[in-house]
Amino acid sequence: MTEAGQIENACADAWPALTERRLGGWRLRAAGGFTGRANSALAVGDPGTGLASALETVCDFAHAQRIDPVVQTIKDGPLEPALREHDWRPYAEYAGGHEVAVLLGGIDSTTRDPRVRVLDAPTPGWWRLTVGGTEPTEAQRRVLTSGPAVGFGVAEVDGGTAGSVRGAVADGLLLVARLAVDPAFRRRGLATALMSGIGEWGAAQGATRCVLQVSVGNSGALDLYAGLGFREHHRYRYWVPWKDRAS
Structure with a gap:
């Protein structure tokens, strides 16, 4: 697993959802709609099945938890082109900011x-x-x-x-x-x-290190943390299906 994937898994451990289910290396999470991180599938690593089947499982889990199906993935990582091919899109309208900078510092x-x-x-x-x-x-x-x-x-x-x-x-x-x-x-x-x-x-x-997850639209917070010596390590994005088959 890449360092970005390791960081995201550590952050998921530190921000536990109300309900979580493993799908291979993926983590399906739900928390009554409280925060994007706790109500999305962290898609890093191998889900242990084909992508179409994995995405169907994400949708089934989300519907069972009465939340929208959302995938969190590392921006510009190898999964994103495949998500587009399976008719998923960036969740640009997400109110909390669908693209997030992950900052590391001492x-x-x-x-x-x-x-x-x-x-x-x-x-x-x-x-x-x-x-x-x-x-x-x-x-x-x-x-x-x-x-x-x-x-x-x-x-x-x-x-x-x-x-x-x-x-x-x-x-x-x-x-x-x-x-x-x-x-x-x-x-x-x-x-x-x-x-x-x-x-x-x-x-x-x-x-030994500190990590922050900040919406790229939150310029005030980004300026504060830059002044404290934090630098961007990677970004993640939220994705949703173009058409939710159970909506």
Whole structure:
């Protein structure tokens, strides 16, 4: 398997779906529609069957889980031309951004900010910034609190939660996601402080590199991470069938 495939599998371990089924090297995932990553088939490696049969299985699984059939594949990889031949297309209308840059960087475990703590369990303030409310759905709770090792970073200002971030370690990689700062507390260095705090936590869990998955349309986040030394390793895209046979 390529390094990009290894990274994607580690990220899938660090971002577990509510329901997952293996199809050879592929991973069919569903989580009630919460995030594209947790509701798509990660198609890297060999599915162990012909492509037409594998794509049919993807559709059957998705329909059984009451989600749309979606395939996540490495951009410009060998699978993409074959997907076109089987009447699949890039999911360009996906609201979260169908093309995603996967960034790699080192781990900053030296810069400490007293405003940031990394907790073993999410707080109501963390949930509020992460999902927009203090009562997560079953799928949100599963995706965001499960994994080999998960940390919940919070930035606290004036006794309240002003920022949040999620970190999870798998296969030596720290996957950082859901970085958020309350609009009332922006431009105070909290995003950088949260990245440093979750990096310190990740290093203590054995991570040696940090990975981020950012929509190519999110220029603000890409600029932030470029300033922190992150560089693009590869991209992935979501694909859907031109015509869903069971729709």
